[in-house]
Amino acid sequence: MAIIEVSAGHYPDKPGASYSGFSEHQEALLWATLVRDKIGSMAGLVPVGRLSEKVAHINSQKECHLAVEIHFNSAKDADGNHIGDGSETLYHPKSTTGHNAALIVQRHLSSVCGPNRGARPGWYQGDPEKGAIYFLDKTRVPALIIEPEFIHRLDEIVPVREDACEAIAAALVEIVQQL
Numbered sequence: 001m002a003i004i005e006v007s008a009g010h011y012p013d014k015p016g017a018s019y020s021g022f023s024e025h026q027e028a029l030l031w032a033t034l035v036r037d038k039i040g041s042m043a044g045l046v047p048v049g050r051l052s053e054k055v056a057h058i059n060s061q062k063e064c065h066l067a068v069e070i071h072f073n074s075a076k077d078a079d080g081n082h083i084g085d086g087s088e089t090l091y092h093p094k095s096t097t098g099h100n101a102a103l104i105v106q107r108h109l110s111s112v113c114g115p116n117r118g119a120r121p122g123w124y125q126g127d128p129e130k131g132a133i134y135f136l137d138k139t140r141v142p143a144l145i146i147e148p149e150f151i152h153r154l155d156e157i158v159p160v161r162e163d164a165c166e167a168i169a170a171a172l173v174e175i176v177q178q179l
Helices: 022-043 051-060 095-109 134-140 154-178
Strands: 004-008 043-045 064-068 085-092 116-121 145-146
Touching: 004 022, 004 051, 004 154, 022 043, 022 064, 022 154, 051 134, 064 154, 085 095, 095 116, 095 145, 095 154, 134 145
Parallel strands: 004 043, 004 064, 064 145, 085 116
Antiparallel strands: 085 145
């Protein structure tokens, strides 16, 4: 009976962003597992699968009160060079609960993963006309997408993995205590 469902972004056939053999899904799965383990019995790990399958799993969990998915940002400039750094947490643009939860996650996460890019509304491709990101929109409970860092910053991701997952876990426990 998990109160918090923790999901890893993407899946093996579509692993998301990559850099120098480093895959977003593989790293997100490590982080999701660590976060779940640090929270303990209050958290469940969403089975790896397509996004619609993950959302269906979360929605079927009667005791679930919060869902999070871990991703790693990726961006390139006009010349194809990887750019960007820092952490951010996305929430459903119409969810006050999600916004408040994202602020808590960012407060904890940015103490380990900086710079702090903030709590941001999760519009699909950043465009309000396209609506909210599927995970945020279709999950029946408040949902967040946590982006600890940009995938090309391996030198920042790997050394902080343990501490960042501890910070995320502490934030998620704080959030459910307030729900």
